[in-house]
Amino acid sequence: MSHLTTHSHFVNARDFALQEHKKIGQKYGGKPYSFHLEMVHHYALQFQRCIEETWDWDPDNLFLVKAGAYVHDLLEDTGITYNDLKQTTNEEIAEVAYLLQTPKGRNRKERHCDAYYQEMATNREAVYVKVADRIANTQYSLDQGSSMFTKYQQEYPHFQTFLRLAWPELEPMWQHLDHLYSYKPYPTPV
Numbered sequence: 001m002s003h004l005t006t007h008s009h010f011v012n013a014r015d016f017a018l019q020e021h022k023k024i025g026q027k028y029g030g031k032p033y034s035f036h037l038e039m040v041h042h043y044a045l046q047f048q049r050c051i052e053e054t055w056d057w058d059p060d061n062l063f064l065v066k067a068g069a070y071v072h073d074l075l076e077d078t079g080i081t082y083n084d085l086k087q088t089t090n091e092e093i094a095e096v097a098y099l100l101q102t103p104k105g106r107n108r109k110e111r112h113c114d115a116y117y118q119e120m121a122t123n124r125e126a127v128y129v130k131v132a133d134r135i136a137n138t139q140y141s142l143d144q145g146s147s148m149f150t151k152y153q154q155e156y157p158h159f160q161t162f163l164r165l166a167w168p169e170l171e172p173m174w175q176h177l178d179h180l181y182s183y184k185p186y187p188t189p190v
Helices: 007-023 034-046 049-054 059-071 074-078 082-088 091-100 114-120 124-144 148-163 168-181
Strands: none
Touching: 007 034, 007 059, 007 074, 007 082, 034 059, 034 124, 049 059, 049 168, 059 074, 059 091, 059 124, 074 082, 074 091, 082 091, 091 114, 091 124, 114 124, 114 148, 124 148, 124 168, 148 168
């Protein structure tokens, strides 16, 4: 795929994702879901040096990961289809969302299987967004004293098995996760 993601595609993706998550009343820790999407976008921007310093620099790369930060849960959570998203944005953005959509499974372990991460690892922008998403989720669960922090900590070895070595230029993001997981979780309130 050639890089065709422009600022206008990013704006369409952002606005569409915010609208669709709001339409279904989705929440994130009791807050509007836009809070989570903005967190992922924040971390995507925080680590943009990974893109600027190591990828053949093209602003389209940054627009694509910024768009991906907003659409990463769209297919999984809202009922929007790949074709809906592709028509509203472009194929590159729809592909990132598709690769980040968790497959069916009876439990979290089945949904986060090897095949899911192996397929995701084929697309550097999808991996970038997934790691930004995991940083956001980990930071939020740590800040809130949520039991999800321990779950993310336990899943980390498997999470990074297929993704960390696939794109070494994302190492600053992984080091940030390493640092977060070095904390001991707060006791969960009773």
